């Protein structure tokens with residue numbers, strides 16, 4: 251399997267090169283040359299298969315011979331060695347809980363898979379590998395924990411000062427060792443821009459091998475398909491395919507779901523649930539794709555003004571917007587409605603959503619009101635405790651903080667404060 255660049259100016263590469271490069275040299279995103287099809291027999295047998303076998307079957311064609319099967323099996327096993335349950339909230343809405351990993355958000359899956367693949371590929375590198383990543387909140391912690399203590403790899407994480415939650419900040423600033431946190435005085439787009447500019451001037455860093463761990467990396471993007479297959483394994487009503495609402499920011503997660511569907515997974519419809527950052531919902535309405543500066547919301551991990559992965563969605567649909575609109579829509583949900591949803595769902599169904607899941611639940615409920623014969627899944631992307639600062643005042647109750655988070659909160663923050671100038675970051679990297 252080869253991956254081509256969405257800008258079509260770089261040569262196609264295999265999974266190993268795509269994982270190491272992160273972004274293609276022409277600044278496009280890597281995309282598989284074809285989408286492997288899973289046979290009907292796979293979906294018929296899915297309920298009796300182990301999670302590891304399902305994930306292995308879903309990913310193996312993308313990896314090809316870049317990783318020997320027994321090692322890939324191991325990586326897959328370690329990637330999903332926590333529960334990914336599908337929990338009923340109402341008669342027609344189920345929550346796919348992706349927050350049982352070490353940093354309590356879905357990004358653990360992609361970060362764990364990528365760190366293990368990269369660790370395998372760089373074993374015999376002579377240069378130190380530096381993973382550079384910008385985070386709107388949850389990527390940082392997941393990448394920090396995924397790469398912590400991986401030999402030969404340094405990790406530099408940029409996050410927007412004051413725009414991530416308390417728990418998120420602790421998860422990425424307290425590990426130390428090979429994990430370096432940079433607190434940028436700007437927003438997520440500034441962080442992402444600084445990372446992009448470093449890659450444009452990578453030749454200035456001869457002694458470093460720079461790569462990214464953002465969701466544009468195929469090794470983070472592709473394994474996100476796993477849990478859509480695992481959701482289907484647990485979906486009882488196999489005669490009616492689910493509608494799936496995905497809280498979306500950079501659109502990597504939903505794009506993985508659309509890829510899984512394109513390879514055969516039965517899904518009726520996908521809803522990208524956005525907060526006030528509504529570039530994609532606006533695009534589908536007006537036909538104009540207008541990136542904007544990100545605005546801060548209570549679902550901060552989705553505060554993205556120029557979603558990187560949307561181009562991959564267009565690629566899946568061969569840039570045919572009417573085809574896309576057959577199975578996909580995107581909506582914007584306000585903070586006020588998000589809070590209302592958290593409160594209502596907690597009061598009426600005793601289920602506590604986090605702000606991101608609540609954006610998804612709101613969008614899904616609106617859709618199901620218009621399509622009463624359908625049933626849906628909301629992808630619950632983070633544990634509500636990660637956002638206790640938002641959730642507690644809304645429900646008027648304290649939430650129980652798990653032991654692991656309690657101890658993270660007690661640890662000392664260690665971050666380098668930086669203006670949103672690429673030169674400041676360059677100086678930092680030169681001193682690594």
Ligand SMILES: *Cc1c(COP(=O)(O)O)cnc(C)c1O
Nearest residue numbers: 388499500501502503551631632
């Ligand atoms: C990152 C994140 C999102 C957005 O995911 P994308 O793949 O960027 O669309 C949604 N919810 C949470 C909790 C996140 O951490």
